[in-house]
Amino acid sequence: SDFHFTSSLAPRDTHPPLFPPFAGFLRLVNGSHRCEGRVEMFYLSQWGTVCDDAWDLKDVKVVCRQLGCGGALAAWGEARYGQGTGYIFLDNLKCKGDESSLLRCSHIRWNVHNCDHSEDAGALCSPLPSITGGGIRLANGNSSCQGRVEVLYGDSWGTVCDDDWDFPNAQVVCRQVGCGSAVVATVLGYFGYGTGPILLDNVDCAGTETDLSDCFNLGWGQHNCGHHEDAGVICFLRLVNGSHRCEGRVEMFYLSQWGTVCDDAWDLKDVKVVCRQLGCGGALAAWGEARYGQGTGYIFLDNLKCKGDESSLLRCSHIRWNVHNCDHSEDAGALCRLL
Incomplete structure (x- = not known):
């Protein structure tokens, strides 16, 4: 599991579930380039922060790797890049430095902390050189x-x-x-x-x-x-309400909101494409009938018929975008192997 239970602290805000279905989106905010700034993660349609308790260069090293930046130069605390808003998702991170994601580091349970935004963590990585000379x-x-x-x-x-x-x-x-x-x-x-x-x-x-x-x-x-x-x-393509980031209801982001996929003709070939697109392992199950709960908003795709080797669901045969005969009780789900 990506999650390590190291504290019995009660959460300040219990709205997010114990296991976030997808919290792998990461960014640095308010720095001078994309590899510097306040550390933020995306979940529940909003960005949240990381507390600076135990924050050090090993943690920043993981951030830099996850964002495709260069070496870790500094681990900043006390909201050096300004105070964020919303949830504080992670606290007491203790990375070894070789993890592929912050979620693979030891930490207090998701959304459990004793911090406020005056303790938001920041990171400074070296931007990788490229022929652009920029970003x-x-x-x-x-x-x-x-x-x-x-x-x-x-x-x-x-x-x-x-x-x-x-x-x-x-x-x-x-x-x-x-x-x-x-x-x-x-x-x-x-x-x-x-x-x-x-x-x-x-x-x-x-x-x-x-x-x-x-x-x-x-x-x-x-x-x-x-x-x-x-x-x-x-x-953004995501799986929601599963036990890890490679399982859940299939959702796509468009027109400023998340929407779902109908389960008509949904099968393992379709899931194989989802798994590849999200950087997960092999396709294990194609679920229908809103196994992971009913979504909201648009139903973007219906009658998907993938061959399995496509690079995106949008490259599969399907009824025209946002045309369907479904409701959210038919939302499609996917189970991929977690790498």
């Missing part, structure tokens, strides 16, 4: 994990043209900004028109790269586009 960000979205793709070259932020922009490119971006899996690659200025230079065009990723700059492109500043062609991404 990447998502702009003008309703969350930090969707928006117009902008890259830094020299001292200038600029946009990416949507020529050849597709799902593998979005996968690289979502992974690079610490937002997990991609849901949609957007085109034609979906998140509004950017300003300044158009820095990349004809980007062509395999989907496995760690940095957008590792993908084929025409070269910095070389393009034949306008900002009406600015590329964007929508990240």
Whole structure:
């Protein structure tokens, strides 16, 4: 298990369940680059923080690795990067430093702490060098994990043209900004028109790269586009209400909310795609009839018929997006092997 029970402290807020269905989304806030800032995790449709009790460089080392940054440079406490809001998800973290995620470190039970936001933990990692000489960000979205793709070259932020922009490119971006899996690659200025230079065009990723700059492109500043062609991404696919991050109700994020998938024709081939997309192990079970509880909002996909080798559910045959004959009593669920 990812969870280690090391305290009998009573939780201040008992709303989150004992085992968070997916709390692997991580970001650093209010720093000078994406590898510096207040440590935050995403769960229950909001970002929460980590307490600075026992916070040290070993913990920061795990954060840096999880976000695809360089070495751990400093472990800050006392809300050095400002006070967060909402839940304080983790306290008394004691990482060895070689874990793949903060959730694999010893810690007090999820959402159990004796802290307030004046004790929010911060991290400073070295940004990995790349041919961009800079970074990447998502702009003008309703969350930090969707928006117009902008890259830094020299001292200038600029946009990416949507020529050849597709799902593998979005996968690289979502992974690079610490937002997990991609849901949609957007085109034609979906998140509004950017300003300044158009820095990349004809980007062509395999989907496995760690940095957008590792993908084929025409070269910095070389393009034949306008900002009406600015590329964007929508990240997030998750499993909810399971016993670990690789089990639960299948949900996708779109139109500023989470929605579900109908269980019509839902089978192990579909689950195999979900497991691959979330970085989990093999597909173990395809569940229907809202086994993991009924979701809310839209039912985005119905009658999925995957072959099993697709890189995303959206690449499988299905009824047109947001067209279905289902209700939430038919929400699909998935069980993948936890790596």
